[in-house]
Amino acid sequence: MNSRSSKPLSRQQERGQKILQAATQLFSEQGYHHSSTRQIAKAAGVSEGTVFNYFESKNALLEEIIKGFYERLTETAQDGLHERHNSLDQFNFLAKNHIRMIAADNFLLMRLLAVYFSEHFNFYLDYQNSSIFKHSKSYTRLFDRIIREGIARKELRKDIKLSAMRDLFFGSMEYGVRSLLAQLEPGENQLSDRKLRQYAKTLCQPIWESMKVRGHEHQNRRELEICERLERVAERLEGHL
Template sequence: MASKAQKKAAKTKKRELILDAAIEVLAERGFAHTKIRNIAEAAGVADGTIYLYFKNKDELLIHLFEDVMSRVLAMFQEALGDRTRADEKLKVFLQTQIQMIEKEPSIAKIISVVLRQSSTFVQDYKNPLFSRYLHLIEEILVEGIEQKLFRSDLNPEVLSRAVFGAVDELTLAWLLSSRREDTSLEQSVQVITKLLLSGLAPQAES
């Protein structure tokens, strides 16, 4: 007879299996055209098994987002490491995000495209992990101001959303492009990084 620990491990593994399958199915079919049975088939489980873990497709998508964002935030923290200069942190942050997008386009499509197709996610979900993502950018900007590397007359909270918006637009254009292989996200993010750091630099006194 399986122990409680073994049963818990098996349940966790099956949940991960379902979420991994959901990433690929949702990225390929979109939210509206994905049925629970499509995810169940991809995961190799019965339709009813999905409902043991998630009430409906919207809840599955929210849990999927939370799992993905937890991994993304951990990835950022690891990449930033013990760096102290804010300008270096901002460069690494942007480079890390672009590398993740190129390496895992299905996950990027979930975040940038599919989530917006769920009215429950857009209208009702409080989205605390996205707030943590924005706060991480904001912290880098505040550090840059304190280190006198960035201008002090800019609003870090507003600017953190501008940084996200720039990267999100690049991601959308790349994901939806029919010539993705001809588009270099790395070059694009270098342009944005250079523009950001130039605009953030303290103004020379006249």
Template sequence: MNSKRSKPMNRQQEREQKILLAATELFSEQGYHHSSTRQIAKAAGVSEGTVFNYFDSKNALLEEIVRGFYSRLTETAQDGLHEKHDGFAQFTFLAENHIRLIAADNFLLMRLLAVYFSEHFNFYLDYQNSSIFKHSKTYTRLFDRIIREGIARNELRNNIKLSAMRDLFFGSLEYGVRSLLAQLEPGEKQLSDRKLKQYAKTLCHPIWESMKVRENAEDSRELALCERLERVAERLESNLKA
């Protein structure tokens, strides 16, 4: 549990949060292009001019919403990782936290990212210069740290292709969220904590095992398969950048 106490917001911060919440709801419910700043202002209980006092444009609002989600992903992951001392426990927690926040509020983040991608047509052509890349890089450093610490403990192989394993991990989580969404029972709006944790552990186990130092010759076949998976991930990464 996060032991940090949130500082009380002043009037300006409260007003900004109301505008962001109103924009978040409208963008997710009726789409970016069908949500006007006038509607956002009305939903937030402020004038349209006040919206522009805080945000230069509707796009600036969308950017701030996405940045806020990535900040929460990073902060909640950091808080939880401090409480875990075992490498696999940290690895699994990172997956649990990612799925939990992505799936929150009926997969609101995924819907808003879809809005972001539709608005920024050149996102994939210039990914490294996008704001999402900057937010994502800060967040994914947590994954890198877990792997590097595992290597330092001699628990994980020192020849791991970090970028490939990172893509494999987060790519699996993104697909896994969609898979979990399809498994919701009729009338079920949120994933149960038990199902979420079980799924995260099931997904993480083979990835973690593929990175571990092998002590027996019997494991060489499994290691070769894992290395092939890394090469496939590398090719996919190269194709996306081409």
């Protein structure tokens, strides 16, 4: 189910994808608990028995959808980071991309994670052995890489407690998404790219400031100004599309 793969899907894989897509759509529109495997089968154009041939339960479908979200989150982040060549730009991009992806499809990932945690009462007792943790870890390693490279470039302090900063970063992003969700107007289910970018920057700046090496203020300020100019250009271009 990797979108990077150039190999055509087999008939069996295509059927599994259709079932996942149907489940994702129904979970988004009706909610997990109001979507039956019979409805999923009908939407996918297969029998209910076929659904269970691919996924042992509706809960297994839920887990596979969440894993797919993390794979796409990691993939889009990797692509964007590859195009950026300084730590501050990468740091800001990771934040914006995280919020954008989490907020997509009417905040579907957050809603599904809430269901997953409620269905797995003992999840946190065996968190590190869960498949969700493994996919999450692959993604959060990207943050670790940005910080380590920033330290190697002497842009960031050597004494940074990486695990604490990682928790602060992603914790801020997760809470930020909830805050943005509360700010949606009636009937509005998507946030503008401009609002996402501005909010990500607001959350990121104090975290970055706490990590950077003193004496690099001018350089980092210059980098931030360049990023802001590029963002304004992007906003103008978006306005003409």
